[in-house]
Amino acid sequence: MANDFTDEDDALLAELGIEVEQKKQSARTPREERIIAGFEDIQKFIVEHGRLPRPDGSDIFERIYAVRLERLRNLPEATALLADLDHGHILTGAAPADDTAEMDDDALLAALGVEVEASPLTDLKHVRSTADRKAAEDVANRRPCDDFDAFKPLFEKVQRDLETGQRETRPFKLKAEIQKGRFFVVEGQKAYVAEMGEPILTDQGKTDARLRVIFDNGTESNMLLRSLQRALNKDETGRRITEPVAGPLFADAPEEGDGTTGTIYVLRSKSDHPMIAANRELVHKIGVTTLSVEKRIAGAHLQPTFLMAPVEVVATYDLYNINQTRLENLIHRIFGPAQLDIQIPDRFGRPVTPREWFLVPLFVIDAAVERVRDGSITRYRYDPERAELVEEGVE
Known part of the structure; x- marks a missing residue:
């Protein structure tokens, strides 16, 4: 029997302690539901990877999410619909006009060179022209x-x-x-x-x-x-x-016309943490800065990246005309197997895991610098058990 109650009937039943099941109303259109679901996929990716999806990502889904994000940023109705869900404010960045704004996910996959099973329904909405298909087939x-x-x-x-x-x-x-x-x-x-x-x-x-x-x-x-x-x-x-660039990445002294672009610095911590104190001669922070090292380490005892403790400088190397960020990433990758696994509280008591500290002897860091100078560093990895750089493919 249908519940054809009036508002007065509902109020009376409520007074008697009887709950009336309300007929569920669809608050959103199917299109809005798809927009929300797609946005939640992007948010999940950001939480899992700690960054926005990139259009040149190696994973097909990352590339789809990147295109979808640009589409949502250019869609006024999506901005309004997702305002309460966009806790990370990822839709507020300015975005260029995008010709994928009207594509659905199957069309995005096709544009990215991925074949999608045809829908059992006859839907010619996203059929590409012969020229478009031929251009895609050239690569696909x-x-x-x-x-x-x-x-x-x-x-x-x-x-x-x-x-x-x-x-x-x-x-x-x-x-x-x-x-x-x-x-x-x-x-x-x-x-x-x-x-x-x-x-x-x-x-x-x-x-x-x-x-x-x-x-x-x-x-x-x-x-x-x-x-x-x-x-x-x-x-x-x-x-x-491009073809590989020959020559050293940096040297002890600049040549004519060179300009200093940064400094590699090696630090030791004065922390009283038991693990640090027991391995003080081995625990080193390796970083790159465009500031003076003195300015970089000022207030070290207040910064989690410096283990919330004073530090001492044990080595520095000036860089000339190179990309310091790439070099820092390279050094951190080489010494990745010896990265210090430690968690410390910041000044608010929140746990922090610093990433630039390594259990590596200073003489091995010096050896790595020499390999950078002669351009051979990319052939090496650090072996923690042998405490030395090992050439890949050579036992």
Whole structure:
């Protein structure tokens, strides 16, 4: 029997202590529900990774979330709908106009080169044109690379070179940049031109060539040179990866025309923490600063990054004309296996885990500096058991 009660009937039943089940009303449209669900996915990613999703991320879902976030920032109705849910204020940043604003997730996946199973319903809303499909197939038509083991070390070396600043990514501009042995970034993946055939003429009288292109996900494609060119030009994040830069990263003294850009500093803590006190000669903070070291360590006893204690400077090295952030990241990666695992309370009693302290002897840090000078540091890792730098691939 239907509950066709009036407001007066409901009030009377309430007075008698009887709860009346209210018919649930749909407060939001299906579109609004999808917007909220998509935004919650982005928030979950940020909580898990501690950063915003990037459009050049290696994971397909991260790339989807990055595009979705830009779309939401440009959608007035989304800004209003998500205002109470946007606790981290991630929608307030200015964003450029985005031609993906009307795409759903299947269309985003297709734009990112991922095939999606067709819907059982006849829906032509997001069918791409023949030209669009052909452009996507130029890159997406790939097969497993049977001898990828031979190319994997090359991709790993390129990644190390990018991290240390020996290589850079730059916007792709000219067809002439596509040569055998060069690396590119297309559709968010590194691509290596392993082979280039003899030049051929197209029906339009233009030169072309058949390529064997290896991708860092273990696939390959025998695409035409102009197909790779089109893919790089169409992809706003398409890049070429430069050749490695020769020469030392820094030296003891500047050459003519050089300018100091920072200082590597090595510190010891005067903390009375039992673990620090027991290993004081081994526990070192390794950092890079563009300030004077004296200014950097001022007030160390009030900063969790300095273990809330005074410190002493045990070594410094001046840097000249290099990217100090990349160098700091490199050094921290080399000594990552010996990172100090310690948690201390800050001045408000909240637990903090400093990340720039390592259980490493000073002489090993000096050795690492020498490897940076001769450009060979990317071939080494720190072995905590042997307390020395070990060349990778050499026992």
